[in-house]
Amino acid sequence: MTSKHITVLGIGNLLYSDEGVGVQVLPQIEKRLARLPVDIVEGSTDGMRLLSVIEESDYLVIIDAMNAGMKPGTIVRIEGEEIPSYFGVKMSIHQLGFQEVLFAARLLEQLPKQMVMYGVQPDSLEFGLELSPIVQGTLPRLAACVEEEVQQWLKNS
DSSP, rough: OOOOOOEEEEEETBBBBBGHHHHHHHHHHHTTOOOOOOOEEEEEGGGGHHHHHTTTTTTEEEEEEEOOSOOOHHHHHHHHHHHHHHHHTTTHHHHHHHHHHHHHHHHHOOSSSSEEEEEEEEEESSSSOOOOHHTTTTTTHHHHHHHHHHHHHHHHH
């Protein structure tokens, strides 16, 4: 069995309500994955500072708000090559920075073996520290999706 470096990365801006979902869900994910060999990283809006996180990961789950034009609270799963191209249509300052991080990792040939993103369609991007009730209600399901992804990676050692 080979060692896998699995990282769960929550990104988002906590000052704009649902934009912070990727960070807000991390405590639930930490509880679910507490006994597993997984790094949980609060990336907030760190942009290029996240390059080392990507480079050091064999398997990476990214969690964020995602404007997919769907019903608020919808969870969307995309993977691999879909991730950078999808960020191109998202309207958020920190996402442009994260798109650049992924591009830099690609240029350096340092992308993880597998990379999955779970996005949640926001209901509100207004200034505020709390998630909207709709998005708050998705957190248990979102955490379960991430746990299932990680368990699958660990099982396929």
